[in-house]
Amino acid sequence: MAARRPPNRKALIRAAAAELFLQRGYHNVSVTDVADSLGITASALYHHYRNKQDLLLHTVLGSLDTVDALIGEAGDLEAALTALAALVTGERGVLAVWEREARNLEDTQRAAILEHEIEVVARLVPLLRAERPELGEPEAHLLARAVLGTLGSRVRHRIALPRRRHEQLMLRVASAAAHAPLRTEAVPPGPHPRETGGSTGSPGLRIPRREQLLTEAIRLFDERGFQSVTMADIGEAGGIVASGVYRHFPRKSDLLIAAVNRGGERIRTSVETALDRAADPGEALELLLRAHIAVSLEQTHLMGILSNERDQLPDRERTALRRLQADYLDVWVQALGSVLPGREPAELKIIVHAVHGMIYFTVRVGRTHPWPDLSQHLRDLGMAVLTRTGC
Incomplete structure (x- = not known):
């Protein structure tokens, strides 16, 4: 008798892809790798996703949907934080693809991810303001970001604790961020520090070409990922041809x-x-x-x-x-x-x-x-x- 296809195969594929993307990076994972990790053929995977980028897109969207659903189902802030702490403790890859690998998507896809991310952050705001009615809308959004950032840190290390203790620690961390006292007195907005990659520069003085290229490379590597950037991309950003970068x-x-x-x-x-x-x-x-x-x-x-x-x-x-x-x-x-x-x-x-x-x-x-x-x-x-x- 032929084995029956599990009803949640698409979710299983996304979970396997998320873990492999976390371990190796998007560019170092193939569709065959994902299929092999599940004991299925690549052709079976293609039945659900057109190609690797389509798989990445839906994996990121799936992670956002998971977080969004947990917050939406929670009756209050404590319930939301408890559910999210359990999620990140059990599935490290859920937030990894959202935070780290979405930059490998096309521009229009990244824009859609950013829009969905904003929606997920906003979902947490009413729960925060119900718990802390003194918060204004901007402060509540900041705290929502901070909470999700603390929970998302789970993807950046492999430090092990017993599962229940780890969940409780992540809950306390997220709760500390959610209840942090914020000074809300008016502060005159100042200029934001300029992203330089390390070069300060001075008005009227030309930055050395090598420094300029390094600054542009730092920006591009961060925005697109090292493997997605070419020397021609760096040269174009620095105003020279690729051969000039090689010098x-x-x-x-x-x-x-x-x-x-x-x-x-x-x-x-x-x-x-x-x-x-x-x-x-x-x-x-x-x-x-x-x-x-x-x-x-x-x-x-x-x-x-x-x-x-x-x-x-x-x-x-x-x-x-x-x-x-x-x-x-x-x-x-x-x-x-x-x-x-x-x-x-x-x-x-x-x-x-x-x-x-x-x-x-x-x-x-x-x-x-x-x-x-x-x-x-x-x-x-x-x-x-x-x-x-x-x-």
Whole structure:
């Protein structure tokens, strides 16, 4: 007797694709890989999805639909956060494709994803305002972003805790963000830090060509993904032909290495400055947070590369970046451990990842949203998650 097709095969295919995209990156996964992981043929998969990009599109839409449905079914904020904490603890890939892999879609598809993302964030706003009626609409949207950012941080690490404990920790993290006190006094809006990729430039002075190309490469790698960008794309963005790019960077990977080295130097400098200025571990924690926020706002594309393009580096540089990121996390964990004594390192690491994920997810839209002092709001949110999660 022939095996019956499971009624939820499309959902199973999307879940398998999400996990593989998370593990290897979109460009390193084939339709055959997804099919093999499910024990079916590629032709059976094509019965449901036309090609790999169609599969990616519906996987991203499916992840958004899942989050949207859980929020919509919840009767209050606590129920929504509980359901979302259980989701991200059990299925790491659900939010990964939304946050990381949607950039591999076509422009019109990305626009549709962004519109759906805005709808999902907005779905959480009434629950937040019902819990906290003092919030204005912009503050509630900010908190909604922060909550989803903390939960989405689960895709960026493999730190293991027993399932129930992990769910409870993610719930406390998200709840700390949702209940963070925000200063709502009027703050005159100032200019947003300009994204430079590391170059400051001066009016009337021409930026060196090599620096200009690196800046454009950082932006393109973050927006489209390293494998989707060509040397011709970088040359066009920098106003020269592809052959001109090769005179400054013989290989495309050299641009990525230069970008990662720049990001690593910014991280090392921020840590040294924070530790030099801090009088005690609590102050060190706050200074680390402020420095991380500043770098995230000023170097949004650079932070995106450090988060998403590590696996595209050559072996030696990839190992060096992993060591740098592990050392950076360790400094945070030491400072946080002094504020939350008695907590095991795995829990402290998850809390720190949640803060970093919250900042990353919120900053990505911060320049186009009416938050007059995003830096200060992120500081308030970050300290709430760091210090109140253990309460």
